[in-house]
Amino acid sequence: MTAHLLRLDHLVVSARTLDEGAQYVADALGVAPSGGGAHPLMRTHNRLLNLWGGVYLEVIAVDPHAAPASAGQATHARLFALDDPATQTRLDNGPYLSHWVARVERPKRLPAWQAQYPQRIAPIVPMTRGDLTWGLSIPQDGAFPSWQGVGDGVLPSLIQWDSVRHPSAALPESGIALRALKAFHPRADVIDEQLKWLGAAHLIDVQPTEGAARLVAEFDTPEGPRTLE
Numbered sequence: 631m632t633a634h635l636l637r638l639d640h641l642v643v644s645a646r647t648l649d650e651g652a653q654y655v656a657d658a659l660g661v662a663p664s665g666g667g668a669h670p671l672m673r674t675h676n677r678l679l680n681l682w683g684g685v686y687l688e689v690i691a692v693d694p695h696a697a698p699a700s701a702g703q704a705t706h707a708r709l710f711a712l713d714d715p716a717t718q719t720r721l722d723n724g725p726y727l728s729h730w731v732a733r734v735e736r737p738k739r740l741p742a743w744q745a746q747y748p749q750r751i752a753p754i755v756p757m758t759r760g761d762l763t764w765g766l767s768i769p770q771d772g773a774f775p776s777w778q779g780v781g782d783g784v785l786p787s788l789i790q791w792d793s794v795r796h797p798s799a800a801l802p803e804s805g806i807a808l809r810a811l812k813a814f815h816p817r818a819d820v821i822d823e824q825l826k827w828l829g830a831a832h833l834i835d836v837q838p839t840e841g842a843a844r845l846v847a848e849f850d851t852p853e854g855p856r857t858l859e
Contacts (some may be wrong), residue, residue: 638833763791
């Protein structure tokens with residue numbers, strides 16, 4: 631088990647398009663995400679919403695304007711299971727809270743930790759967006775992280791930023807604070823085991839369910855309590 635507790639970095643709302651995702655968040659929370667940019671390696675793009683306490687919400691979608699790979703150039707599967715037909719089918723019914731990302735703080739080095747426990751942590755992929763650079767744990771097939779075959783977006787991806795200044799510091803204040811992050815999963819026991827090993831169990835409340843896995847985020851907003859799922 632890690633000796634360092636992780637921090638919540640950001641929440642992920644997946645959408646067919648950024649406009650759909652931004653409208654979904656605006657309808658739910660009263661403020662629309664903005665800014666963001668493109669992830670060239672993943673052929674995705676995003677918009678962001680600042681939350682209280684150095685956390686943000688990301689709306690992500692396939693970038694229709696991404697440059698195609700050159701002949702003979704390998705492409706990485708898009709992150710957060712965006713290439714998965716099941717995800718695409720679900721997105722046909724609208725955007726949803728699909729995932730969350732936990733931050734690994736220095737002096738712990740995420741690549742070294744992953745190399746020590748490759749069965750527990752997916753490969754660390756160098757990512758860029760504008761002048762920002764970071765490492766993110768992404769399975770080779772772009773699927774959500776899993777442990778013993780269980781994940782479904784409920785287990786977090788791990789991130790380590792290369793800059794001292796967190797990206798949320800550059801986002802406008804929204805007046806919105808995350809009050810609680812909850813997960814419902816039919817294999818809550820397996821999820822809980824991996825969360826404790828990662829040092830992330832304190833970041834999310836995992837409850838068993840007989841239904842499909844899902845995430846629910848509860849917020850305090852200037853207009854009162856709101857929920858996103």
